[in-house]
Amino acid sequence: MSRRSADRKPVVVHTVHGAPFHDYQPAAARQFFIACERWAARRCHHLISVADAMTDLMVDAHVAPRNKFTTISSGMDVEPFVHANDHRERVRKKYGISDDHVVVGKIARLFHLKGHEDLVRAARKVADACPNVRFLLVGDGILRQPLQEQIASLGLTEHFIFTGLVPPSTVPEMIGAMDLLVHTSYREGLARALPQALIAGKPTISYDIDGAREVVLNDQTGYLVAPGDEQDLANRIIHLTSHPDIRMQQGRTGQQRFTEQFRHQTMTKKIREMYQELLANTAR
Structure with missing residues (x-):
């Protein structure tokens, strides 16, 4: 998903719900999906993980550095x-x-x-x-x-x-x-x-x-x-x-x-705050 500031400078954020690569697939397929994730990550300003474990997985695979990730629980109507x-x-x-x-x-x-x-x-x-x-x-x-x-x-x-x-x-x-x-x-x-x-x-x-x-x-x-x-x-x-x-x-x-952690209102609030911070940084 993406959003633009007043000067139309884009901010691109990708949410990681689950990695497409895993230990139960052929090595060639795993390496292909890791390469795809690296390509996409280079074109994002930031990445959201629904769990810290997803960040660990992506960092270990050298998809992106740890400081490029933020964990925000996937919200729902609780x-x-x-x-x-x-x-x-x-x-x-x-x-x-x-x-x-x-x-x-x-x-x-x-x-x-x-x-x-x-x-x-x-x-x-x-x-x-x-x-x-x-x-x-x-x-x-x-x-x-x-x-x-x-x-x-x-x-x-x-x-x-x-x-x-x-x-x-x-x-x-x-x-x-x-x-x-x-x-x-x-x-x-x-x-x-x-x-x-x-x-x-x-x-x-x-x-x-x-x-x-x-x-x-x-x-x-x-x-x-x-x-x-x-x-x-x-x-x-x-x-x-x-x-x-x-x-x-x-x-x-x-x-x-x-209960509060997984409320959809909690999720959207955190995402909104993160976008505002990213937009402010790119506007400098």
Whole structure:
């Protein structure tokens, strides 16, 4: 996006939501995308990162120097998430979830590198320890049938609920039906589902990737798990499933800590201030 001062001198700013290069692509493709990012960065006055992890990634790849980046959290309308529990009873009834079920939610496309297979394998251990657990998978994709077959082969069909693709406007009520949220993606700038769940007062468990560690704070708002560590993933889910008091405490901490940070008004205010400073500097 760009903006011009009174003398028509341009100020160009680029926002980094997620890097196009990552460790799970061929080396040639990775180098190509890094070169593209470097080319674009040289033509920007400044870059906004939605998480400090995105800045670290770009700096490490020599896309641009660190002083050319500012972190501004990606804003949203937080009110539907603050009031997510208003829909809890209705949504749980719709999906056959009873009061004694503890619902572990995941919001993501049923696609590669989203870690659904890891969650299913961990779920076998969780269900053995906590028979009242239910896994609510929000989203759809090409892996739905393979996942359903994997779930059936492990004897977990009754423990999993697939919602299919849902309108974005219904995501808050889906989170309201959950008791905690897991995020097992192997790459993501900062998954919006994490702050959304925390703003709704739900603790989160996430693979320790990219910006996740900036909102999932160990023993405060949830737990970080090393990518692919299915045993630790299962242990953390069992821990939160078995301790409603800890779920409530961590969820409350997340809501208090991140609601204001992720308000869209907070984001636009910071962006406006940054533009004003850049415009003032270029006018000199």
